[in-house]
Amino acid sequence: MNKLIEIQHLCVGYENKPNVLKNVNLTVYDDDFLGIIGPNGGGKTTLVKAILGLIKPTEGTITFFEDGEKINSLNIGYLPQVNQIDKKFPITVFDVILSGLTPKGKIFKRYSSEDKQKVRYVAEQMGVEDLLSRSIGELSGGQLQRVLLGRAIADNPKLIILDEPNAYVDKRFETNFYRLLGDINKKMAIILVSHDIGTIISMVKNIACVNGDLHYHAGTEISPEWLQKAYDSCPIEILGHGSLPHRVLLQHNHERQSNPDSESDL
Numbered sequence: 670m671n672k673l674i675e676i677q678h679l680c681v682g683y684e685n686k687p688n689v690l691k692n693v694n695l696t697v698y699d700d701d702f703l704g705i706i707g708p709n710g711g712g713k714t715t716l717v718k719a720i721l722g723l724i725k726p727t728e729g730t731i732t733f734f735e736d737g738e739k740i741n742s743l744n745i746g747y748l749p750q751v752n753q754i755d756k757k758f759p760i761t762v763f764d765v766i767l768s769g770l771t772p773k774g775k776i777f778k779r780y781s782s783e784d785k786q787k788v789r790y791v792a793e794q795m796g797v798e799d800l801l802s803r804s805i806g807e808l809s810g811g812q813l814q815r816v817l818l819g820r821a822i823a824d825n826p827k828l829i830i831l832d833e834p835n836a837y838v839d840k841r842f843e844t845n846f847y848r849l850l851g852d853i854n855k856k857m858a859i860i861l862v863s864h865d866i867g868t869i870i871s872m873v874k875n876i877a878c879v880n881g882d883l884h885y886h887a888g889t890e891i892s893p894e895w896l897q898k899a900y901d902s903c904p905i906e907i908l909g910h911g912s913l914p915h916r917v918l919l920q921h922n923h924e925r926q927s928n929p930d931s932e933s934d935l
């Protein structure tokens with residue numbers, strides 16, 4: 670187990686909201702499966718954007734490693750939140766997966782026959798090989814999720830980041846998707862952002878709760894007290910599921926609330 674990413678004293682935010690995250694420290698390992706939880710507006714996506722290099726830290730550092738040595742950049746695959754996908758965009762499944770092979774900064778890359786073969790291989794792994802000529806607007810939520818996961822892993826990244834992947838699908842299909850993630854985790858590290866603590870606990874190796882700052886918990890044996898502390902001022906209710914907390918219900922009447930209608934998604 671080697672370090673893959675080391676985040677030290679990270680502060681990051683936006684022009685009109687400069688202090689979204691303050692003094693965040695986190696290490697991600699090369700075989701990690703890290704779950705990121707936290708209340709709405711706590712800064713989970715902001716942390717992901719900082720790791721992806723989409724926003725610049727105001728303070729602190731994010732360092733990448735390969736085989737224990739510092740490197741300048743890391744190949745990261747990303748599965749975005751479903752609301753960031755324009756399903757009306759006229760693009761086929763084949764081209765979506767192929768676009769995962771485009772090196773950063775090279776939009777007009779010429780694809781080789783090897784690339785095209787790779788697309789077919791990835792599509793088979795994701796179980797979408799029969800959908801390659803379909804446009805993404807014709808897919809179900811679960812199919813789209815697997816196509817985008819294929820795009821994220823196509824270039825054999827060292828890490829994939831999945832932002833709320835369970836928002837794509839019906840609960841009944843989640844098991845298959847998470848089994849797929851278990852297989853992928855044998856080859857690369859995974860960061861999974863999710864509101865669903867039940868999912869996080871059953872899947873991941875380590876947990877971080879992001880709520881303006883970051884509380885890290887190695888392992889998944891988390892106590893209700895840790896959760897309450899990590900979620901800060903949000904009142905939480907934990908429903909028992911065996912000895913594991915299964916679901917956390919929050920009331921969003923504190924100042925980080927970003928969407929008053931989203932109470933039911935937690």
Ligand SMILES: Nc1ncnc2c1ncn2[C@@H]1O[C@H](COP(=O)(O)OP(=O)(O)OP(=O)(O)O)[C@@H](O)[C@H]1O
Nearest residue numbers: 683686689707708709710711712713714715716927
């Ligand atoms: N582009 C932006 N410009 C200004 N403020 C932003 C921007 N994006 C996010 N924010 C604010 O930063 C804070 C953290 O947002 P972020 O999306 O990181 O939270 P989150 O934990 O991912 O939330 P959710 O669970 O609702 O997806 C929120 O208060 C949000 O309104």
